[in-house]
Amino acid sequence: MKKYVMAFDEGTTSARCVLYDREGNTVSTAQKEFKQIFPQNGWVEHDPMEIWSVQIGVAQEAMYKINCTFKDIAAIGITNQRETTVVWDKNTGVPIYNAIVWQCRRTAEYCDSLKNAGKTDMIKEKTGLLIDPYFSATKLRWILENVHGAREKAAKGELLFGTIETWLIWKLTSGRVHVTDYTNAARTMMFDIHSLKWDKEILELLNIPESMLPQPVPSSSVYGFTDAHIFGGKIPIAGAAGDQQASLFGLNCFDEGDCKMTYGTGGFMLMNTGNRPVKSENGLLTTIAWGIEDKVNYALEGSVFVAGAAVQWLRDELGIIKNSAETEKMAMSVSDTNGAVFVPAFTGLGAPYWDPYARGAIFGLSRGTNKNHIARAVLESLGYQTKNLAEAMASDCGTSLKKIKIDGGAAANNFIAGFQADITGCDIVRPACIETTSLGAAYLAGLATGYWKNIDDIKENFAVDRVFHPNMSEDERNKCISKWNEAVKRTKGWIKSL
Numbered sequence: 001m002k003k004y005v006m007a008f009d010e011g012t013t014s015a016r017c018v019l020y021d022r023e024g025n026t027v028s029t030a031q032k033e034f035k036q037i038f039p040q041n042g043w044v045e046h047d048p049m050e051i052w053s054v055q056i057g058v059a060q061e062a063m064y065k066i067n068c069t070f071k072d073i074a075a076i077g078i079t080n081q082r083e084t085t086v087v088w089d090k091n092t093g094v095p096i097y098n099a100i101v102w103q104c105r106r107t108a109e110y111c112d113s114l115k116n117a118g119k120t121d122m123i124k125e126k127t128g129l130l131i132d133p134y135f136s137a138t139k140l141r142w143i144l145e146n147v148h149g150a151r152e153k154a155a156k157g158e159l160l161f162g163t164i165e166t167w168l169i170w171k172l173t174s175g176r177v178h179v180t181d182y183t184n185a186a187r188t189m190m191f192d193i194h195s196l197k198w199d200k201e202i203l204e205l206l207n208i209p210e211s212m213l214p215q216p217v218p219s220s221s222v223y224g225f226t227d228a229h230i231f232g233g234k235i236p237i238a239g240a241a242g243d244q245q246a247s248l249f250g251l252n253c254f255d256e257g258d259c260k261m262t263y264g265t266g267g268f269m270l271m272n273t274g275n276r277p278v279k280s281e282n283g284l285l286t287t288i289a290w291g292i293e294d295k296v297n298y299a300l301e302g303s304v305f306v307a308g309a310a311v312q313w314l315r316d317e318l319g320i321i322k323n324s325a326e327t328e329k330m331a332m333s334v335s336d337t338n339g340a341v342f343v344p345a346f347t348g349l350g351a352p353y354w355d356p357y358a359r360g361a362i363f364g365l366s367r368g369t370n371k372n373h374i375a376r377a378v379l380e381s382l383g384y385q386t387k388n389l390a391e392a393m394a395s396d397c398g399t400s401l402k403k404i405k406i407d408g409g410a411a412a413n414n415f416i417a418g419f420q421a422d423i424t425g426c427d428i429v430r431p432a433c434i435e436t437t438s439l440g441a442a443y444l445a446g447l448a449t450g451y452w453k454n455i456d457d458i459k460e461n462f463a464v465d466r467v468f469h470p471n472m473s474e475d476e477r478n479k480c481i482s483k484w485n486e487a488v489k490r491t492k493g494w495i496k497s498l
């Protein structure tokens, strides 16, 4: 039997490769950051060629570290930052523009025009999404409208579109396979999540030729094989899922009602809703959790754009910390924020508010506010955002949440996890492995190739590190939440009001 499954985890700020064994242990790992490009205020881009070369570099490094070859690897699973949009020339394999990143707000006005034209209900009905610059469709349209010659080339069938997993699979197979998995397709705002097909009415509305779109496929299936020259021989590419769905899978949220929150660059709460696409009345998204064989599982999702990124901001822009982990000690060194409330609306507000014009703010500063209070207010903002999502989810599903599993880089922070329990009133379960995104991608690929036999085989690998129980009075919780709600209200529409 082959020894490992290899997961590619192409996140917003870095690409990772992790080799897993049958017990779900990390055997080798490598990671590298790549360039963030900010051409204008509110715009965010990546270089797709850099993403490709960094991803292959870390894969080779992870293999080299344990001296393994392609013969040891049963399958590759890919997980990725979702929505980020790449368009490339089918003949040359060269992107015609930088990847437009999920955080990018450049299509806010066009999204307003769609809303004003009364398209909200139709789009929500079919795609499960709200109209927002976050999703791929308007980014793809922007490239076709603004890159010289793009429309003509697209009309001639010379351009291809993909989210990042599509781009990586196309490159790994030297242009032979052009597919997207259902979870990524579900984030484009062009995909009908009920029929599992591209939606012709939306494509026509946005003037997007279907010929440039990849074929939608399940999340666990052999899509093709790596070109032999990349790793010295062929490896099956057998699983793909957007990073939040992969994390839901990796955290073993296999049953209806299971819920998780990931604290990466952004923050994402997903609840498995089984074979039922639940329509949200509270600003959440209806999305696909995964497709395995001919079965699709759905999820409700609350997406917040800034979570760990706010901690990075403390480090990179304010310079008041040297590394993210320091914030735990700083936050615990003070008994409260001394009245400060931080709203991390750097790129607008996501769920449940969906306001691209909001911007970040700190309220309640006084002469005595110090950097520990600020750090604590930043960490608390992650908890408040999660509370907003948990409430919306409970209301959409008609149940209250009792337990939330957590993962992502910032889940290591005990202050965040503890405050999260206090403010949501839920048990917060931190698994032994908080890198569950890549593990989920590995599981999806390993299931398709028989490395793991079935879900029960996978469940045996799950281990809990710690459970954080709520320890805050109802009264105090309500006071904190109403202060937060007031602060959010004041950031809304900020750049429109100027």
Ligand SMILES: Nc1ncnc2c1ncn2[C@@H]1O[C@H](COP(=O)(O)OP(=O)(O)O)[C@@H](O)[C@H]1O
Pocket (backbone or CB within 6 Å): 011, 012, 013, 014, 263, 264, 265, 266, 307, 308, 309, 310, 311, 312, 324, 325, 326, 327, 328, 408, 409, 410, 411, 412, 413
């Ligand atoms: N101990 C910590 N405390 C607070 N934030 C942290 C900690 N460790 C990492 N982070 C934050 O988590 C984020 C990285 O998480 P990760 O899951 O690797 O993100 P992504 O997959 O989005 O690149 C960064 O924004 C970082 O600032």
Ligand SMILES: O=P(O)(O)OC[C@H](O)CO
Pocket (backbone or CB within 6 Å): 010, 011, 012, 013, 080, 081, 082, 083, 102, 242, 243, 244, 264, 265, 266, 267, 303
């Ligand atoms: O890079 P992450 O982990 O913050 O995830 C990005 C999301 O997939 C965006 O929807």
